[in-house]
Amino acid sequence: MACLSPSQLQKFQQDGFLVLEGFLSTEECVAMQQRIGEIVAEMDVPLHCRTEFSTQEEEQLRAQGSTDYFLSSGDKIRFFFEKGVFDEKGNFLVPPEKSVNKIGHVSPHQDASFLYTEPLGRVLGVWIAVEDATLENGCLWFIPGSHTGGVSRRMVRAPVGSVPGTSFLGSEPARDNSLFVPTPVQRGALVLIHGEVVHKSKLNLSDHSRQAYTFHLMEASGTTWSPENWLQPTAELPFPPLYT
DSSP states (O other), X not given: OOOOOHHHHHHHHHHSEEEETTSSOXXXXXXHHHHHHHHHHTOOOOGGGOOBOOSSHHHHIIIIITOHHHHTGGGSOOOOBOTTOBOTTSOBSSOGGGTBOSSSXXXXXXXGGTSOEESSSOEEEXXXXXXXXXXXXXXEEEOTTXXXXXXXXXXXXXXXXXXXXXXXEEOOOOXXXXXXXXXXXXXXXXXXXXXXXXXXXXXXXXXXXXXXXXXXXXXXXXXXXXXXXXXXXXXXXXXXXXXX
């Protein structure tokens, strides 16, 4: 990843997010889309694991936290689905490739609510637009500067064997919608997301998909990854270091 210019770094520190257009080429994005298509085409999800990815807190706890499918997904490829894509028996009502929602419409949140560290400020989200992200198909929205007020709630693991498997500490405060700034980007753009900046995306009501690839980086030196986080490294897939 190229070094940020002083002005880019200043803007990231001020806003809590930064757009870097043209990070990937069109050819690289097409290759990623082809791989996404292959993974979805090979998708074989047991009926009892056909879990809808929800944006409501109670439904999150029921549909995600109470299932090992979610809590053990850190070192596997797992699928989470839009609402209304299955019938009462768990059969697809729409083509499978149009049913998956992992990054789709997301209620306002801070990544650190789910990826908590001590001290805070050590987690960075990397969000890459594999397709154009527009106002119509679900681009990201941010509250600039909202990364300086701490974390309002945390999702924590319950003791092993408990149902549900997670719970929330604190609550998401009511936020003025007028504070959110839309951030449409073109295919290949990379968006840096501070772990505490408040962001969301809206429901995609367009005829176009909005595929994105996202991951998180943590500055490991002097940082404690909370043992209460839902995502935990495993022997099969420890958190890979980028440099030593």
